[in-house]
Amino acid sequence: MTRIAVVPGVLALLPEYAAQQDPVPELRAACLAAVAWLGPDPVVLGDAQGKRVARALMSVVEEGRQARPSVVEEGRQARPSVVEEGRQARPSVVEEGRQAQPSVVEEGRQARPSVVEEGRQARLETTDGTGGFETGARAPSSTTNAGYLVVANGTARRSRSSPGPYDDRARPFDDVLAKALVTPDPEALRALDPDLARELWASTGALTELADLLVGGESVTVDYDDAPYGVQYWVVRYTW
């Protein structure tokens, strides 16, 4: 079984930047639940800052596993328990995310069966086991368990409250990116314009690698979809 989680590289998730009041409690809960769902030692894909965020999340989850071994066992055997825990802690966000985009998920699944098949065939031909990715990511296999933690997020220039100056190209960019993630659509992820992403302060470098990992037919769950500080975040999980 292969599991992939996408989380945003939000520096406020780092323990060194913790304030008394968590500015992103729902996002943090979604990220931690997703990382716990991945299981131990996932491959981390992202830029240097993103990897720091990923490792911090993994450390928190690992500490939780050590502190609560019964939960670890539950999580390892069936994995849904940890995710369920996260879901219970933030039902409104989960429901929000699910309600906001189910039609897109369904649409993508129904509309691209041939692409899914194409993707699978192409991967088998080009990767030949585990050595086919420049990133060092392991190729997924139906007979092995693999986990990937991908750190990426949308634009930071999408509203007047964004960190970056407002740019009216930001929301359309995020819309395209959202659809590519949720469908999922590897070709659309590969087609993202890196220069435009850079201009819009989006962190999408790892999404090409995500596209390489997606083989089609994945189950997609959107745990978080919001832009609380004018930066577009998603927490998305894929499994097959």
Place this chain on the structure above:
Amino acid sequence: MLKLGRHVYADDQPLVMAIVNRTPDSFYDQGATYAEEAALERVAQAVEEGADIVDIGGVKAGYGPEVDAAEEIRRVGSFVGRVRAAHPDLVISVDTWRSEVARVVCQEGADLLNDAWGGHDPALVDVAAAAGAAIVCTHTGGLRPRTDPHRQEYDDVVAAAIADTTAYAGRALAAGVARESIVIDPAHDFGKNTFHSLEVTRRIGEMVSTGWPVLVSLSNKDFVGETLGRPAGERLAGTLAATAVCALGGARIYRVHQVRETRDVVDMTWSIAGRRRPLQAIRGLA
């Protein structure tokens, strides 16, 4: 850990103590809260502004008409009970040097005895121990209660303050007061000229290094007024500057008239010192 009566605080929590005078002649407010209802309103306001402790006093620290123990008890005894009833989670301190007054206010619910006169009444520690109350051990240079300094000098004022307050703390400990319930206070202006108080402020870290939690009472005092040439009503900025210095040095409790301003200065300074996390932080981190 700091334990003030029934209240326990972690080491990273600075505390603000609001002054509530039940006196007709205090130097700063001139009896504004002498009436019981006015004093109760002052308590409520201080709590709303972020005070952790109220320090209720029935006798002016400086010269003035004699106030005997019976009158002091009349002013603060039942009032402590009313405050306790109205604010069950508030730390109540009483500013008194008299053991007979302390005994009454502890029965009424006081958590802390603030002895501004350096253990003048040796039985005060016994009352604190018996009641499970905390105690503030101050340095006055040996002055009797309600006496101003006159040509008082020290070889080293900070060393003297440390020696006297830690000796007093030792007496409290020996009497049975819990170690985590003993606080020391260099007592700015008490037995000190302005140069002494400035030096104690500058070297407050040495008192903190003793390991005893340090209380500072700086608010609108004469050393601020003399340093800046300001009358009692115009000393807030100077008080807050001294507060920031003491906060940087690690003082734990700040006895003040202006709660909100002090709360901000102390919290800001503790955060600068790396002892307190910001309340919120998202700028540049989203």
